[in-house]
Amino acid sequence: MPRLATRCICCETQALDRQPAVLMPFVAERALGWQACEITADWGLRSIPTGWAQPLCASLHCPDCGCLFLDMRFDSEEMGRLYSGYRGPAYEAERERHEPGYTAVNRRLLGGDAHIPAVEAFLCPWLPASPAVLDWGGDSGLNTPLRTQASRHDVLDISGRSLVAGAHAVNTPQGPYDLIVLAHVLEHVPEPDALLRDVRAAMDDATHLYVEVPFEALMRTCEADPAAWRQKRHWHEHINFFSADGLRRLLQRCGLNVRAETRHALPGSGVALGVLCRR
Numbered sequence: 001m002p003r004l005a006t007r008c009i010c011c012e013t014q015a016l017d018r019q020p021a022v023l024m025p026f027v028a029e030r031a032l033g034w035q036a037c038e039i040t041a042d043w044g045l046r047s048i049p050t051g052w053a054q055p056l057c058a059s060l061h062c063p064d065c066g067c068l069f070l071d072m073r074f075d076s077e078e079m080g081r082l083y084s085g086y087r088g089p090a091y092e093a094e095r096e097r098h099e100p101g102y103t104a105v106n107r108r109l110l111g112g113d114a115h116i117p118a119v120e121a122f123l124c125p126w127l128p129a130s131p132a133v134l135d136w137g138g139d140s141g142l143n144t145p146l147r148t149q150a151s152r153h154d155v156l157d158i159s160g161r162s163l164v165a166g167a168h169a170v171n172t173p174q175g176p177y178d179l180i181v182l183a184h185v186l187e188h189v190p191e192p193d194a195l196l197r198d199v200r201a202a203m204d205d206a207t208h209l210y211v212e213v214p215f216e217a218l219m220r221t222c223e224a225d226p227a228a229w230r231q232k233r234h235w236h237e238h239i240n241f242f243s244a245d246g247l248r249r250l251l252q253r254c255g256l257n258v259r260a261e262t263r264h265a266l267p268g269s270g271v272a273l274g275v276l277c278r279r
């Protein structure tokens with residue numbers, strides 16, 4: 001993966017639409033060590049006007065599948081810095097400094113997702129009564145669907161957070177699994193296709209994969225007005241905004257067959273796209 005994306009992260013189209021945007025200060029400083037700075041007259045630059053320089057990036061839009069993403073693709077060291085101690089006390093304090101009010105949002109997120117019963121109702125008809133479940137990127141395991149009735153609840157996560165009762169931390173998949181959950185992960189990662197191929201390798205012919213990503217408000221607007229993507233002028237930790245078509249094409253390109261799709265209301269006014277797949 002080059003430093004700046006040259007093709008669509010979902011469908012690999014190379015003719016992308018491009019528009020300048022800024023990388024938000026928390027992400028720019030934590031991942032890259034970049035800070036905004038003021039260019040003053042004493043810099044002595046004759047061809048550049050004075051004023052504030054913010055970390056510059058671009059919004060890339062795929063005209064074929066409709067997905068929208070940050071051009072910068074962070075490397076593993078940058079991702080390590082960005083997500084070390086994710087949502088923990090030091091992370092929370094640093095982010096609060098850049099984004100006043102974050103702490104209250106974070107505490108609510110750590111309390112658990114209210115839409116999990118709807119996810120469980122969607123998944124149940126496809127699975128045995130007591131499924132073996134792996135939650136890939138599942139943090140503490142608190143939001144793993146069907147965890148209270150699972151025969152096994154494995155969590156694969158780099159955060160190192162302590163897990164809820166009944167969950168087991170694994171460094172590599174310990175299949176066979178009836179269900180692998182990949183929820184609210186793909187919007188953060190530089191190479192979604194590489195991750196999905198790793199996940200697919202942990203599946204057998206009976207394993208179901210449940211993928212869930214935010215269906216961002218702007219992407220919902222784009223369903224009726226495709227040109228609305230041009231409103232995207234800033235990027236934060238969600239570096240990939242998926243359209244329903246883009247997510248479907250990404251999964252198919254990674255050898256996953258879509259069996260069912262759904263949309264869930266999230267707390268507040270959010271919406272999530274959910275897709276159930278088999279190999």
Ligand SMILES: [Zn+2]
Pocket residue numbers: 008009010011012013062063064065066067246
């Ligand atoms: Zn595309």
